[in-house]
Structures are given as structure tokens and as C-alpha cells.
Amino acid sequence: MKRMKTLNVICRRGLFGLLGILFLVQCSGPKKVRFEIPVDTRDKPISLQTKRKYEFKEMGVWVGNEFDGARLNGAFPLNDSTIALRFDPENTPINKSPYYAFETGSDTSKTIYFKFEYPDGFEHRYEPKRKQGGKWSIIDSVNVLSADEGIFLKLKLGSEPQIVAAQEINTSTDVEQWYMNRIVEPHDFVKLKSAGQSTMGRNLPVLELSFGEVEDKPIVVLLTRQHPPEVTGFFAFQHFLEALVGQGTLTQEFLKKYRVLAFPIMNPDGVDLGHWRHNANGVDLNRDWSKYHQQEIKNVVSYVTAASKMGGSIVLGLDFHSTYEDVFYTNVTREGTSLPNFISDWFEVLERDIPSYVVNEKPSNSTRPVSKGWFLYGQNATGITYEIGDHTPKERIAEIGTQSAIAMMEILLKGK
Template identity: 55%
Template sequence: MRGLGPKLYCLFSFVAIVNCSGPKSVVFKTPVDTSSKPITYQEKKTYELLDVDVFASNEFDGARLNGFEKINDSTALVVINPENTPINNSPYYAFKTWSKHPKSFNFTFKYPIGFKHRYIPKIEKNNIWSIIDSTSIFKNDSLVTIKVSLSPTPQTIAAQELQSSSDVKYWYTQLISGKSDKVRLNSAGKSILGRDLPVLNIYKGNPDKKELIVLITRQHPPEVTGYYAFQSILETILNNTELSNQFLSNYQIIAFPIMNPDGVDLGHWRHNSGGVDMNRDWSVYNQPEILQAVTYIERTLKKTKSKLILGLDFHSTWYDIFYTNEDRETTTMPNFINNWFTALESNIPNYKVNEASANSDKPTSKGWLLNGHNAVGITYEIGDQTPKEDIKIFGEISAEEMMKIILTKNNNN
């Protein structure tokens, strides 16, 4: 690095970035290599099986289709590969398909060796999503085949409902319209491929010395049900009730509605365009999305002379579950988790909290909140198949009880 000035040196060394202006790293028991790794891009195209007049396309944001081959006159092989490996065993797929004439047709999914089908297919017709009927799903060992009625009108078959970066932007633009007294739209920076990293700053009045809550979602692209819970919580926080107005007069929120826009729009199984699981980079911030989000949080805390008390990171998995840290006594709100979970069970009909508690050995957001800020960190996981109407209720009550508890936290601690 001889001959480089200090500013230029910062561009070449993460250590220099930290020392010059960036956030401090957080030490974890089990470090993870989050340096960028090559990814394989899909070939964007429309596949044509002309002898059976069936077509499939991945030419849209959020698509994942790596090959489409005829097996016989009634069945096609749908080839799905990840962006790179090693990777979590959660194969994601999304493609549009149609035929020249109405017909029933079968699609058999092919994943690389070692990967198994996870997501029950969803089908979108005329902007309406539905889950494929179980009688149209056939399993033969590791192979899964679905039977679909095709027509000249394209329909989308996907692992989860599509929520591209443009869909997310449309949602939060509508959400914040007319609420300039409570929410400001900013940008934390850009993704590797130049997509915006939007952030919502939410509070009433002056934010100085208002303790901070951070909400995060879509670190992992297909985890849409967690994103729906994030939506419901934010909509409740901004619903202009006496509770929400009181809360936002005393606290501030930073909300990141799409942390991994590249991975979302590229149809990735799990990683960003740097080929990395972003929820393992909350230590040394090798990936620019995490670095910029952490920098934004730290600068907000410094600017408003505040402290971070709570972070919720929204994900999806096979079932509803909260991942929490075991260490609580010395955190910002030692009683919050127990009080919150008790309130959820008391206010959601027939609901039982499913919790798994352990301090994060690996550099996840939950661990960063604890180890970096002594804040309460929770990974809020929603099941892949949890109905949207249930998610909306979970989100509304989660937000309401969270606000009530935090407003009275000084009495509870």
C-alpha cells in the first residue's frame, strides 16, 4: 500500500475503513468467512417446447429457472440451481408458464444432488395467488412433480409469493404517504449491483435522545412470510392511534424493508450478489449492504445521542418460532422478552409462543444486537405456510404489545 494516501487506503482495507470512519467490528465465538464469492447468474430466456406447445420464462424480477426440458409429451423437467454453494438447503424457484392450447401438464423439479424440495408451490393467475392443491403434488423419493392446468394466459409458479424490490417500494411508498410528520424515507446506500437500500426513520417531534428500535427484513430473499409480519408491524406502528402516537413521541424506529434487493430480484435461494449469507456478516461487515446498514444505525445513534434497545429481524422457516438470546439480565430491557411473549399468548387466540433461546456463536443480527449494543435481539421467524390472515394478526398484536411494554419498561425493569 506504499504511496497511497489515507483516504485511498481506506478503500482497500476493511481495517482501514473501520479505523477511518466505519463502525467497529463485533467479535463472535465462531467467525464466518463473508468475503465475496462468485455466483452463477441465470440465463434469462423463454424456454420453448415446441412439439408440445408449452413455454416457460424466467424473464422477470424474482425468477429462478435454470433449465426447462421435455421428459415426455405431458411432463417437463424444471431445473433449479442455487446462485453458488455451499448454501442452505432451501431450493427456491419461480417461473412463468403457458401453452398454446388449454391442457394439463406436469412439472418435475430437479435440484443438484444433496438438495431437497422445500416450498409447496404457489400459483399466481390474474394477480391472485393460491397454494397448489395437495392432490396435484406427487412425490417419488426425492423427486417432486406437480400437475398444472395451462392456458395461453401466463401464470406464475413459485416457491413463495413474489415480492420484488419494486413491489416493496410500492408498498412502503403507499404506507408513508401523508405521514411526513412521523416517517422519513432515506437511503442507507446501494447494493453491490447498485440497487437502493431504503430505510424508514420513524418518530414524532425531535428524535434527540429517543431510544432506538431497529426492524430488519429480507436478508434472505425467499423469506416472504417474515416480510409480511414486518409489514403488519410497521402498519400498526403507523396507524395513528393514541398508542402509536404516544410511542413515536417517545421512541424512534429505523426500519429496513429490503436488506438484500440484489438477491431478491435475482431469484437467489439465500445469498446476496456477493454470494454470501448476509446474516453471517454482522461482525466485520464485508458485504456493503450490512456495512451500510450498520453505519446508518451507528450514525443515527450518535446524531440523536441515543441508544439501541431492541432489534427484530424478520425471517421465514418451516414453522413459527422466535430465536432469542439467553443473556438478558444486563441488556437494555431484561424483562422485555418474557413480558412480550406473555402478552402475545394472552391476546392472540389459541396461540402458544415457540421460542428457542441461545446466544449467537455466529455473526447474526441477533448476536450483533447483544454483543455490539447490549440490546435485546430477536429473530422473528414465520412459517413458510402460515396463512397471511394469521400473519397480519400476529403482526398487529406484536406491535401493540411491544409498544405498551416499552412505554412502561422503566416500571417493569
């Protein structure tokens, strides 16, 4: 019923207005962009985890991965109170950011230790979170034990199942519920469209924001979830977009002048499969912004290119990610681009309006085919990789996401 409602909204709000141009772009293929260091983004084999429930009857405990966003590759008992859990990536080489997500419970109340096991060369990164009773919380660090043998999690179990994960799980369904409830349905100036499908046939939604006609308006592009576990960046994207649509007069004036294309989940396959980093073809999508071997990037680039052919150049692209600390990766080249002063002006306002905030900028022109380089080399636009730290508190993420959206609108309206 929910998906039927979504499809009705898509049709009601004019999905077909762009299809003619999009068809032409996809038939000819979007223009490729050259980078100094090419990356092979052709399909690579992956290993799928086996979905199952591991039952340890003598202990009265079970562990499973039978849900979207799960990552568990094996489980076996070490003693009467300890269970080893195996977590493997979808393929290698891959970033050293092991992701895990499993569900567990017990027939009676008891304390169990879980040992986290990763392949050689990989170390524990993410602090465990727990979902119980429909709510997520960070597990107290006193229950995360580091020993010579590895990382152990001490957990009190009971009959009510709980999910433990490296990051809060936001599946493609969760993302859809958010943008429908918070962005699309409350705002008639937001149109829900689709850039096509992922490798496995999941929808690649686009939220188009504009007041009035879209022709000849400068375009701002917002991206997130190229890498599945990077949910703190997604949280910033959520607050950024909610602020963008919710500022009354400022929103209206901004969207009269600019058109926003927001892509809330770039890699739905990787997200739902519980991948560490890659898509269903075993490829890092944020290395495919040159030749577009992967369907997700090709479809998004085709959509954005088609939109720009309606008049109005792409002037700004923000790609929301997560890493170890808050950081903005920027391009050094700015003179001659569509917004040569935006970055310095934006960062100045952020430090002014966010209490005790110091911008952490790392500028360098992209040598590998990542999105911020595509915006620069392919569109002569400002491209920024907007990274939020793994452990940045949610309240701080909300503050940064909200204020950065307001600052962006104010600066672009001044024509800087």
C-alpha cells in the same frame, strides 16, 4: 415517474439531515463486533441463471424466467406431457431450501406435468404458489405429486400466462410500492431515507418513524429480507409496521418517546436475482454482522450507528425471517442489557392477546455473527430473530404481526 416521486419524497423529508454523521461513520468504518465462531463473509463466486424463454413447439407450451425474482436454470421435455425444470442455487455451500419461480403458458388449454429437479443433496421444501390474473394462491396439494423420480407439479395451462413460485414474489419494486403507499405517503411522521446502495447499486431504503425531535430517543431497529425467499417473515414485518403507524394515540405516544428505524429490504440484489439465500456476492448477509465485508450490512450498520450518535441508544432489534415453523430465537443474556425484562413481558402479552397462541422460543446466545448477536454484543440491546413458518396462513401472520407491534409499544411505554 414512480421512482422520481420516491426521490422527491426522500428530498422533501430531509434525507440530508443525517449525511454528515453518516459520512464520518462510513469513512472510519463501523465498530466491529467479535463472535465466538467467525464466519468468512468475503466475496464468493456465483452462477447467474440465463434469462430466456424455453419453447416446446410440439407441445405448444413455453416456460420462462424473464422477470425479477425468477429462478429457473433449465427446461427440457421428458415426454409429450412432461417437462423437467432445473433449479440450481447461486453457489454452494448453501441452506437446503431450494427456491424456484417460473412463468408458463400454452397456445391451447391443456394439462402439463412439471418435474422439479434439484442438485444432489437438495430436496423440495416450498409448496407451490401460483399468480394468475394478478392474484396469488396456493396450488392444491393434490396437484403436487411425490414419486421415486422426484416431485411433479400437475398444472392446467392456457393462453393466459401464470407464474409458479416457491413463495409469493415480492421484488424490490413491489416492496417500494408497499412502503410508499401504506407507510410513507399516508403518514407525515414517517421519513423515507436511504442507507446507501447494495452491491449492484440498488437502494437500501430506511423508514424513520418519530414524532418531534429524534435526538436522545431510544432506538428500535426493524430488519427483514436478508434471505430472499423468506417472505412470510416479510409479511409479518409489513403487518408489524402497519400496526405501528396506525394505532392513533398509542402510535403517537410511542413515537414521542422512541425512534424506529425500519429496513424493509436488506438484500434487494438477492431478491431480484431469485437467489436461494445469498446476496450478489454469494454471501449470507446474516453471517456478516461482525466484520461487515458486505456492502449491505456495512451500510446498514453505519446508518444505525450514525443514528445512535445523535443521542439515544439502540435498545431493541427485531429481525424478521422465515423457517419451517413459527419461532423466536432469543439471546439468553438479558441481565445488564437495556431491556432485561422485555422478552418475557412481550411473550406473556402475546399469549394473552392472540387466541390459542403459544410462543415458541428458542433461547441461545449467538455464537456466529448474526443480527441478534450484534444487538447484544455490539449494542447491549435486546436482539430477537422473529421467524414465521413457511406455511403459516396469511390471516395468522397478520394477527401475530399486528398484535406483537401493539404489545411492543405498550410494554416499552410502561418502561419495563
